[in-house]
């Protein structure tokens with residue numbers, strides 16, 4: 001089994017507060033990894049560390065076989081696509097014009113723009129200004145930006161946040177198709193088990209910056225045979241959160 | 244770097260940054276040339292302009308810098324795009340590319356003004372020979388001071404999400420700069436503020452004779468040290484701003 005990500009005691013402190021606490025995260029190649037935890041658990045901070053946007057206080061991260069540091073950061077990131085928290089976009093530009101900026105910086109072929117617009121099904125509305133888009137469409141544009149370099153690893157932070165059920169379903173299907181179709185590995189975070197339980201292979205459950213469970217989703221129920229997944233998730237995160 | 248500068252152009256499409264800049268420049272030129280010219284004024288036209296321009300530049304150029312820098316940087320804050328851009332390129336090169344693009348834009352009105360003065364002077368029939376050497380020194384002093392102010396506005400607009408911060412600090416600087424022009428008694432005021440350097444580098448003085456109502460312009464010493472100081476300050480502000488921007492986490 002090849003690992004795309006392996007972190008060693010990753011820790012991030014803000015002032016006195018430990019937001020990510022000795023996190024060991026392991027993500028298998030071509031899997032979909034669900035990164036679960038309540039709001040404020042440290043998901044976004046962890047993902048930002050993996051992208052080199054935030055420096056860890058201590059600990060290390062191996063990504064795509066290399067130890068992440070400030071020198072090799074950009075060369076590693078060439079193989080990663082990401083969508084962190086809310087999508088980034090220029091509202092006065094169209095979807096195509098937004099993607100053109102990333103395509104130019106990364107020196108990618110123009111046809112990638114057409115390909116990703118089609119993948120996220122924005123090809124019909126590509127000429128509209130993004131400020132006129134619905135939240136779901138903006139989220140899909142964010143996904144298109146993350147996919148434009150055909151990355152080996154895709155990091156999506158709460159991509160279904162604020163979407164209606166049909167929007168959630170659409171993104172879920174899209175994510176589900178990526179490992180088989182393009183050989184991608186996907187990390188997708190959420191604070192709701194129900195949003196990702198049908199699409200992920202593995203889960204990492206985080207509460208107060210600590211990893212509470214990591215492994216196959218279908219092994220999670222073995223923690224307590226008598227309970228539903230939802231109850232186990234709440235047990236894992238709730239107990240720690242109330243400490 | 245070329246790629247990143249091209250991206251700055253791509254980002255600002257339909258933001259009308261250059262047209263707005265040109266509009267402000269047109270207003271400036273209208274103010275500069277508006278009015279009746281007496282024979283005496285025409286005779287001394289080239290010198291009179293060199294005397295008046297530093298004050299007008301102190302009024303207009305900082306505003307131009309505020310507008311251009313806020314427009315260029317505001318769209319990144321508004322769209323929360325920095326966190327995405329930082330995964331594509333380094334913060335430092337992004338900071339520099341946007342600065343170069345902004346300096347390019349801000350150069351256009353200065354060159355237009357320079358050319359317009361020559362054309363209008365010839366057209367109106369200013370007396371004597373066009374003092375090209377002096378105008379070139381004037382051009383250099385205007386470029387350097389405006390660049391320094393632009394670097395300052397760029398740093399403010401990049402570091403502070405709320406563009407009102409860079410606006411009010413910039414306007415505050417501009418007013419202090421204007422104030423310093425009217426207080427030659429306190430020369431240090433125009434030396435310690437970048438907005439005072441249009442006045443500090445002024446090299447044409449004026450005697451106004453109350454009796455004869457005649458203006459008499461004369462050449463003062465050219466303050467070469469100021470050229471050096473303002474350039475150094477601009478470079479330092481760039482380095483500090485870039486460091487602060489690079490150290491900021493999203």
Ligand SMILES: Nc1ncnc2c1ncn2[C@@H]1O[C@H](COP(=O)(O)OP(=O)(O)O)[C@@H](O)[C@H]1O
Pocket residue numbers: 014019037038039040041042043044045046493
């Ligand atoms: N820049 C920061 N400075 C101080 N505290 C922060 C900062 N960023 C995040 N935090 C805190 O870290 C904790 C975890 O945040 P985050 O990683 O965004 O959680 P999640 O994404 O799981 O909801 C929160 O309590 C948040 O307030």
Ligand SMILES: [Mg+2]
Pocket residue numbers: 043044045085157158
């Ligand atoms: Mg979050």
